[in-house]
Amino acid sequence: MGDCYRADGQSVARWLVRNGHALDWPRYSKGPFGSEQAKAKADRRGMWQGDxxxxxxxxxxxxx
Structure with missing residues (x-):
């Protein structure tokens, strides 16, 4: 699990998960982006458009 930050201090990983382009893997990350992933899934964003x-x-x- 890694993370990068934009020049404005925002997390790139958080943006990717929030928009359905990456998964939060709780085994390694301990779930910091779980709420973003749930929202992306509910909104059917990115990979969550399909099964x-x-x-x-x-x-x-x-x-x-």
Missing amino acids: FLEPWEARRLKGN
Whole structure:
């Protein structure tokens, strides 16, 4: 989990999650962007426009 900040101090990761372009992976991040992800999902933004399986769930199901 990493984060970068814009010149105005705003989190790039937070923006990506909020707009549905990235996922908050609570196993590593401890969930700091959970509310942004829930909002993006509710608003069907970015990747939330369709259905998909989170990468960690896909790997778990494959046994990796």
